[in-house]
Amino acid sequence: MATTGLTAKESSFLQIQGWGLGPAATNYALRLKVDNNHLKLAKYSIGIGDRFAHQAKAQLQACVQALQNGVQVIPVWNKSNREHTIIGSEPLSVRRAADAAVRALHWEEPYFCDADHITLQTVDRFLESCDFYTIDVADSIGKPATAADMESFVRRHPELLGRVQLEGVDEHFEVTREDLTRTAEKFLVAVKKAGEVYRRIEKAKGAGNFIPEISMDETDRAQSTMELLIILAAIADEGIPVQTIAPKFSGRFNKGVDYVGDVAQFESELALDVAAITYAVRQYGLPENLKLSVHSGSDKFSIYPAIHATIRRFNAGVHLKTAGTTWLEELIGLAEAGGEGLARAKEIYSEAFARRDEVCQPYAAVIDVDPARLPPPDEVRGWSSEQYTSALRHVSGTAAYNSSFRQLLHVGFKIAARMGRRYLDLLELNEAVIANNVTENLYDRHIGPVFLGRAGTVRNSTGRNA
Numbered sequence: 337m338a339t340t341g342l343t344a345k346e347s348s349f350l351q352i353q354g355w356g357l358g359p360a361a362t363n364y365a366l367r368l369k370v371d372n373n374h375l376k377l378a379k380y381s382i383g384i385g386d387r388f389a390h391q392a393k394a395q396l397q398a399c400v401q402a403l404q405n406g407v408q409v410i411p412v413w414n415k416s417n418r419e420h421t422i423i424g425s426e427p428l429s430v431r432r433a434a435d436a437a438v439r440a441l442h443w444e445e446p447y448f449c450d451a452d453h454i455t456l457q458t459v460d461r462f463l464e465s466c467d468f469y470t471i472d473v474a475d476s477i478g479k480p481a482t483a484a485d486m487e488s489f490v491r492r493h494p495e496l497l498g499r500v501q502l503e504g505v506d507e508h509f510e511v512t513r514e515d516l517t518r519t520a521e522k523f524l525v526a527v528k529k530a531g532e533v534y535r536r537i538e539k540a541k542g543a544g545n546f547i548p549e550i551s552m553d554e555t556d557r558a559q560s561t562m563e564l565l566i567i568l569a570a571i572a573d574e575g576i577p578v579q580t581i582a583p584k585f586s587g588r589f590n591k592g593v594d595y596v597g598d599v600a601q602f603e604s605e606l607a608l609d610v611a612a613i614t615y616a617v618r619q620y621g622l623p624e625n626l627k628l629s630v631h632s633g634s635d636k637f638s639i640y641p642a643i644h645a646t647i648r649r650f651n652a653g654v655h656l657k658t659a660g661t662t663w664l665e666e667l668i669g670l671a672e673a674g675g676e677g678l679a680r681a682k683e684i685y686s687e688a689f690a691r692r693d694e695v696c697q698p699y700a701a702v703i704d705v706d707p708a709r710l711p712p713p714d715e716v717r718g719w720s721s722e723q724y725t726s727a728l729r730h731v732s733g734t735a736a737y738n739s740s741f742r743q744l745l746h747v748g749f750k751i752a753a754r755m756g757r758r759y760l761d762l763l764e765l766n767e768a769v770i771a772n773n774v775t776e777n778l779y780d781r782h783i784g785p786v787f788l789g790r791a792g793t794v795r796n797s798t799g800r801n802a
């Protein structure tokens with residue numbers, strides 16, 4: 337009993353619930369610890385990326401609009417170590433921009449800064465300025481666990497053997513001892529790694545003073561619902577009060593463009609994953625607000641209705657992580673402004689085109705740029721504002737929209753970063769037109785369809801609102 341830290345009343349509660357005093361008991365204590373704390377991610381939240389730390393206000397304005405329409409969507413500014421390294425920025429700049437935006441717009445709801453995709457090697461520089469940590473353990477998936485660890489996991493989880501029925505879905509799972517052992521072998525090392533990173537952050541910031549997310553999306557194979565369930569059991573064993581989890585879903589989640597895959601299949605997987613989370617929260621005492629984090633890579637418009645339908649169906653929450661979509665709106669705004677803005681947008685394209693191998697390389701696994709579809713820079717140099725924006729703006733189904741052009745620019749932010757003040761000055765000069773594009777994109781095309789269940793505003797062929 338002493339090890340669980342529970343009062344007699346709590347223990348009897350567990351007995352009544354039939355949870356016994358196994359892992360659930362320890363983790364019930366874990367949940368109490370979390371519930372008594374302030375830092376708790378709300379049901380709906382959106383991860384927003386702001387590569388050059390100039391659009392936080394325009395991004396937050398989209399959350400203000402959601403709130404005005406009766407839906408609280410909490411903003412989480414995310415920036416990965418990879419982005420900081422490419423741009424040459426520090427995590428503190430994200431915090432400062434977020435704080436300033438919150439003050440300027442009098443935002444009184446919570447907001448967070450996410451150290452996106454960090455590992456034990458990269459977490460330290462984020463310890464001061466972040467209060468949300470996406471612990472990335474994808475690299476450890478598949479590293480074989482020891483026989484002793486696998487055995488003790490299987491012994492600890494008899495509930496995962498045989499028929500497992502999740503609430504709210506018709507499907508059930510039949511899990512053999514071999515399935516359980518094999519899955520444990522594949523994921524236990526990764527979960528233990530997450531535990532190490534979690535404890536490093538906990539030591540620096542104190543338990544409950546940050547939101548932990550665990551991500552497994554940047555890997556080559558999607559995780560099944562059964563795998564997710566086993567991963568969640570292991571996470572609870574490891575004592576991580578995880579609030580969001582990002583599995584890899586089936587289908588392609590390329591950067592800045594739409595989903596490629598079977599939408600109906602995605603929707604049924606999503607429903608099963610949500611049901612698995614409900615099960616894990618009850619069974620293992622994980623935080624009650626635990627929810628899926630969809631690392632969308634931005635602009636997965638065709639699955640947004642499925643996400644909305646699923647969160648409605650299960651009364652579940654979701655964290656929708658986007659990133660580079662805002663940087664592309666900066667380019668669209670500059671191009672729309674014409675003059676020097678348009679000239680700079682063209683220059684960025686032509687540089688990105690010339691150095692396409694270099695800018696694509698870090699993102700090779702998550703982009704599909706078709707070189708044959710990239711317009712020659714000479715041709716782009718002759719484009720009007722309208723030609724540039726309609727090729728770049730993500731309105732699928734329009735003849736001018738060019739997903740290869742868009743993806744190359746999506747990963748081409750390094751070029752703008754190298755321009756330094758030459759780029760930033762133009763952002764400041766054209767703040768109004770850019771801000772409109774940033775807010776409208778986030779609100780109409782992301783927040784609306786996912787959280788409000790409302791299709792975005794339809795644009796006509798000129799790209800302006802119809």
Ligand SMILES: [Zn+2]
Binds near residue numbers: 582631
């Ligand atoms: Zn991710």
